[in-house]
Amino acid sequence: MKQFTGFPAKTQFTAVPNSFFSALLPQISDINELKTTLHIFWALYQKRGYPRFTTYKELLGSKSLMTSLGAEAPDKVLRHALEMATKRGTILHLVLERDGTPEDIYFLNNESGRQAIAKIQNGELVLSGLKTKEPAYTEVKEPPDIFTLYEENIGIISPMIAEELGDIERLYPAGWIREAFKEAVLRNKRNIRYIAKILERWSTEGKGDGTYQRDFKKAGPDKYIKQKYGHMVRR
Secondary structure (H helix, E strand, O other), X not given: OOOOOOOOOOOOOOOOOHHHHHHHOOOOOOHHHHHHHHHHHHHHHHOOOOOOOEEHHHHHOOHHHHHXXXXXXXXXXXXXXXXXHHXXXXXXXXXXXXXXXXXXXXXXOOHHHHXXXXXXXOOOOOXXXXXXXXXXXXXXXXXXXHHHHHHHHOOOOXXXXXXXXXXXXXXXXXXXXXXXXXXXXXXXXXXXXXXXXHHHHHHHHOOOXXXXXXXXXXXXXXXXXXXXXXXXXXX
């Protein structure tokens, strides 16, 4: 094995979501799935314009990827790796048609990718040279949990923050939590204290749509405040 000589002084970087390391990497045990997933991050990062996607042909034509898969039938290995990544929910798979021939295209399973697929399916978005065919992508996974929301919208989770997030998750409905994060981001108040105050207000005063948390009275409005980190939330 030839030893790597090291990274140059000036080098480019590829962005990888924090949630990949915290939520996905611990689950991936197949080395070919990992290699393919990382290559897709790189391939999409090189793209410009909207939407960003890559195709099976592009991946198959990548010498570095196919060499790294290193099997007698790398095309089959690639197919299997893509199927695993799609099933896991890392990427989204859509089959379109080019000149009467099916073509597999892949999006990252993020908000932009999900919106692009929805627009392609309902006819709002047409990709050059490609026509809509029967979709073959797997159903999008459940909405992100509170820990993923925090990492994607606020930052790194410390042990203390993780405990607070767990308390909030047990106290409030998942839909409320997602909406509270959205409101905090829109108001540029990206901190757990502000999010907790939003949820507490909705529980005691009701949301703007007139709904209340039915079980909140059982828990008591002061339950979160009286817990270990309650000093961070003020009425």
